[in-house]
Each structure stands twice: as structure tokens, then as C-alpha cells.
Amino acid sequence: AQSVTQLDSQVPVFEEAPVELRCNYSSSVSVYLFWYVQYPNQGLQLLLKYLSGSTLVESINGFEAEFNKSQTSFHLRKPSVHISDTAEYFCAVIENNNNDMRFGAGTRLTVKP
Amino acid sequence: EAGVAQSPRYKIIEKRQSVAFWCNPISGHATLYWYQQILGQGPKLLIQFQNNGVVDDSQLPKDRFSAERLKGVDSTLKIQPAKLEDSAVYLCASSLGFLAGQGETQYFGPGTRLLVL
Numbered sequence: 741a742q743s744v745t746q747l748d749s750q751v752p753v754f755e756e757a758p759v760e761l762r763c764n765y766s767s768s769v770s771v772y773l774f775w776y777v778q779y780p781n782q783g784l785q786l787l788l789k790y791l792s793g794s795t796l797v798e799s800i801n802g803f804e805a806e807f808n809k810s811q812t813s814f815h816l817r818k819p820s821v822h823i824s825d826t827a828e829y830f831c832a833v834i835e836n837n838n839n840d841m842r843f844g845a846g847t848r849l850t851v852k853p
Numbered sequence: 854e855a856g857v858a859q860s861p862r863y864k865i866i867e868k869r870q871s872v873a874f875w876c877n878p879i880s881g882h883a884t885l886y887w888y889q890q891i892l893g894q895g896p897k898l899l900i901q902f903q904n905n906g907v908v909d910d911s912q913l914p915k916d917r918f919s920a921e922r923l924k925g926v927d928s929t930l931k932i933q934p935a936k937l938e939d940s941a942v943y944l945c946a947s948s949l950g951f952l953a954g955q956g957e958t959q960y961f962g963p964g965t966r967l968l969v970l
Contacts, residue, residue, distance in 0.1 A: 744895070772956030783857070783944060783961035784896070791956045830895050837954040839909045843895025 742767040746844035763831035857962035871933035878947030
């Protein structure tokens with residue numbers, strides 16, 4: 741079965757600095773990849789997802805992630821973070837024709853002024 | 854459009870008591886999911902419904918957990934009797950069709966935070 745590893749449990753960063761949240765997955769078949777964001781006391785919101793086509797996917801608020809099949813990675817990046825980006829970020833994977841989406845343990849991004 | 858609704862938002866019970874959570878998915882969404890999110894971990898799928906039928910409940914502890922979606926709309930998740938390790942956030946999600954295995958987006962509710970003492 742597929743699994744997801746988020747390499748950093750916490751990432752502190754200063755406002756306007758770049759950030760990368762790392763995600764690696766393992767699977768023997770083709771997969772679909774997701775990044776979800778969870779603000780305090782709220783549910784998960786989809787940030788972006790990779791289904792097929794271009795390996796670089798972007799969100800409306802400046803985040804992007806690149807699917808790297810050879811590295812089995814789907815790292816999330818933003819060139820300049822804001823205080824409002826402070827949240828928990830979850831990477832998730834689902835195998836083609838499988839119903840079970842697997843989540844990583846999450847990375848808590850804290851943006852400091 | 855209204856999002857996924859869940860209630861209650863918080864619940865505190867003693868071990869061996871029973872508890873029930875309610876979820877109302879986005880209108881028209883055929884698939885409904887229940888996840889358990891233990892502190893410090895990512896969500897784990899407990900059960901998936903397509904309309905009122907169970908698609909996957911392989912990770913549901915059936916000796917104490919049960920779930921139903923009788924009319925194919927809202928759903929109830931029950932724990933009876935609760936154990937200390939059931940303390941977690943229980944998330945409900947829904948998706949439009951039956952395409953989880955094709956990467957269809959799941960929309961999450963705010964969750965119910967359960968504390969078992």
C-alpha cells in the first residue's frame with residue numbers, strides 16, 4: 741500500500757522568506773498527489789493536486805509543487821510567505837483505482853514577523 | 854455553496870461511554886468519508902460510502918465503531934464503548950462522484966474533537 745513521509749514536522753520561517761515543505765511517497769503503481777492546508781480549528785482545504793500532465797502545479801495563493809517521479813517526491817514551495825500562511829500542511833497520495841487516500845503526519849509552518 | 858457540516862464540534866466523555874457524530878455532506882455529493890485524526894498524525898480513513906452503500910470499511914474497528922448513511926445523504930458515526938485511544942478529531946469529507954481512485958477532490962468538514970477521559 742502507498743505511504744507518505746513528510747520530512748519536517750515543524751518549519752519556522754520569517755515573513756517574505758521562501759519556504760519548501762518536503763513530501764516523499766512510496767507506491768508501486770501510478771498515483772495522484774495532493775497538498776491540503778489546515779488552519780486552526782478548521783477542516784482541511786485542498787491547496788493543489790497533481791493528476792497528470794505538467795509536473796508543476798500551482799495554487800491561487802502562490803504555492804506550487806512539483807511531481808518528481810524518479811525521486812518519488814512532491815515538495816511544496818512558496819517564494820515569499822505571509823503571516824497568514826501559518827498553518828498545518830498535509831501531503832496525501834492515492835493510488836490509481838484505489839479508494840484509500842493516505843496522509844503524511846503534517847508539517848506545521850509558522851511564519852514570524 | 855455550503856460546505857460539509859459536522860456536529861458537535863467538541864465532545865468530552867468517559868471511557869466505556871458511547872458517542873455519536875453527525876455529518877451532512879455538500880449537497881449532491883455522492884461519496885462520503887469518515888477519517889480519524891490522532892494528535893500529531895495525518896487523517897486516517899475509517900469508512901467510505903457511495904450513496905448509502907459501504908465501499909471501504911477495512912480500517913474501521915468494527916467491534917466498537919459503526920457508521921451509517923441510510924438515505925444516502927447525511928451520516929452518523931458511533932463509538933460504543935469508547936476507549937482512551939479513541940481521543941482524536943473525527944473528520945467527515947465528501948466528493949461529487951465515485952472517482953476517489955481517479956484523484957477526485959475531497960472536501961472536508963471542520964471536524965469533531967473527541968476527548969475520552
